[in-house]
Amino acid sequence: MACAALLMTTAAGCARFDAALGKQWAVVHFRPSTPVATLLKVRTACSHVPNVRPEALPPGRKALDMIYSVRFRTDNASDANLAQLQQCLQRFPAVTGIDFEDTGNS
Numbered sequence: 001m002a003c004a005a006l007l008m009t010t011a012a013g014c015a016r017f018d019a020a021l022g023k024q025w026a027v028v029h030f031r032p033s034t035p036v037a038t039l040l041k042v043r044t045a046c047s048h049v050p051n052v053r054p055e056a057l058p059p060g061r062k063a064l065d066m067i068y069s070v071r072f073r074t075d076n077a078s079d080a081n082l083a084q085l086q087q088c089l090q091r092f093p094a095v096t097g098i099d100f101e102d103t104g105n106s
Contacts (some may be wrong), residue, residue: 022103025055026082028070028089030096036066038094043070046088051077074100 030039047054055071076084082100088094 022075024074024077024100026052026072026074026085027068027099027101028072028095029099030037030067030070030094031096032067034067034094036062038069038092039066042089042092043093043094046072046085047086049077049081049084051081052085 028042030042043054043057046052049072052072053072055073056068058066058069072085074085077085086098089098
């Protein structure tokens, strides 16, 4: 009985670990003086890409907090979806880059 409980606990822990490993996101970088309104416009404009969803914004939406807060979850995005996101973001002069990250490089 104790072995079965240990096995179930280990399996549940592995499932949570595997779920954490599957997390991927895109971090959008902006020019330092970009207004919050522009950040929000970019976030909204590029939210239509399939299998890509914007992460929640920080409370208060202060410029210093917001400049690093435009992120998109890309867990289920294909290469084509990521290319669409990149193309959308490149339309905005305030965007200086995008980093695609996962739990392995955070």
